Amino acid sequence: MKLYLLSLGAGLxxxxxxxxxxxxSPAPPVIALVGLLGILAGEQIVPIAKRLVSGQSLSLxxxxxxxxxxxxxxxxxxxxTDDKNKEQA
Structure with missing residues (x-):
């Protein structure tokens, strides 16, 4: 949770x-977010491709x-949480 708050603070x-x-800002926010999503998805292509090339199946x-x-x-x-403590308060 601290990293989320730190990231939000840095953005502000x-x-x-x-x-x-x-x-x-250098890019419209939606375009920047779509670009970040592309980067994250692109990073996953290599491990998936390696697994498929080695003949292993993909599972959820x-x-x-x-x-x-x-x-x-x-x-x-x-x-x-301890629900009993909440009920007594």
Whole structure:
């Protein structure tokens, strides 16, 4: 979660600097995001191609394990809570 907040903070700082300097961002946000998605997807082509060339099959589990976290990052997880303590409060 800290990395998400750090990334958001860095983006806000850059946005404020661009605004103070009267500079537009180098690419429209949607185009930049699509480009980043292309980079992430492109990085996954090599491991998938190596697996297929070696004669191994692709499984959903392999794709999730090998590609999922790289593309989506470590997604924040819900912390376990003690429901009994909530009910008493």
């Amino acid at each position: 700082v850059v946005g404020v600097l661009y605004s103070l300097m009267n500079v537009r 589990g392999w794709l999730q394990r090998e590609c999922g976290e790289h593309v989506f990052g470590a997604l924040p997880a819900r912390q376990p």
